[in-house]
Amino acid sequence: MMSQSADLEAVRSYHHGDLRRAILESTLEIIDKQGLEAVSLRAVARRLGVSEAAPYHHFSGKQELLAVLAADAYRSFGECLTTAVGSAADDPFARLNALARAYIEYGLESRGRYRLMFGNHMVDLGEYEEVQVAGRPTRAILESVIAGCVGSAKVDAAAIENISWSLCHGLTSLIGESEIVFDGGSGDGERLIEVGISILIAGIRAHLGLPAAS
């Protein structure tokens, strides 16, 4: 009986849990286009045609809403990276290459989610256990890929991990937030990512005393 009028109901109102999903989607859209600072529960509510207090019945507040979105983002990000590494050739540096590419491309395509995970917002989303748990696999992938690269030597493994992360984050962040401007053609971004990963891998190989080519 409920399924018969479900569609019509969904159009007219947000009963039965639809509002929660609508709020999540609408908020992510705002973060994508205008950034995290532009998020306002009241504006979201107005946009969805419900009262300004309605969102508080689905989330304890703005922080929790953002935390739920951040946890979702970490899960989706982790899956993306895992898939990319899994599809790569059976070579440590090929895996690192695939990981870095996937990281940067995900960050550029899902700007809002990336801002939620690694943006400099002063909302302490790390306090939420769900967010911490969701973010753990991401770090584990990087760790295992780098472990494969350094091999049994394990020289500066932690540092190399963080350097790889830093380059990916820096590139994603500067391109995504339009701090890097391209004056040439449309392929400049692609070329920049290619050169970046190439320099990263060559630098790590040199640091580990490995020959230049793979």
Add this chain to the structure above:
Amino acid sequence: MMSQSADLEAVRSYHHGDLRRAILESTLEIIDKQGLEAVSLRAVARRLGVSEAAPYHHFSGKQELLAVLAADAYRSFGECLTTAVGSAADDPFARLNALARAYIEYGLESRGRYRLMFGNHMVDLGEYEEVQVAGRPTRAILESVIAGCVGSAKVDAAAIENISWSLCHGLTSLIGESEIVFDGGSGDGERLIEVGISILIAGIRAHLGLPAAS
């Protein structure tokens, strides 16, 4: 006659231009400790013991206050980088090393200023011409240092610039915002920066087809 009571006057009130400076200092302190989002003109005014509308007589609004601080930051940052490069040995990669170190150390020591310049706040400070002008030298230094490294070949000069910037920004950002956590001793941060610059330079040398050592 005014200079005789200047000190006493300064304690009791912020006449004669002192309020402007006090607002700038107080705001920067807040950005340092709590981040850009925590800045509130009203709170600053209360903290300085003036009315909540007083700041508007020195700045047209919050944006302009932040823009003035950002321009100051760019000037100070540019001077710091110029000095560092000038003191470096007469070798292209030694200069790049000095530049990268100075960049990261400045960003970590002056967190607030760094957040103003390169943080992901959605305040369009780039719209202010003063900010644009103040930021230009910084980019010019990086350009000239990299130009020295690539030499006459000029292969991927722009990309190498942006990669160097990305690594420095990524490291500064992740360390400064405490996303990278150190489980070891207190020297871990220093070691990370050292390895990072070493990998960057080795990677660039390899990309340019130069021998490994300097």
Add this chain to the structure above:
DNA sequence: GTCTATAGCGTGATAGAC
């Protein structure tokens, strides 16, 4: 030239009615 007082509006959050 500098500051105070006040008012309009948007936002986060809560309590209680439907």
Add this chain to the structure above:
DNA sequence: GTCTATCACGCTATAGAC
């Protein structure tokens, strides 16, 4: 599940005191 108040606080603009 949702709505209607309602409160506290933020940014901003204006009028007027010193």
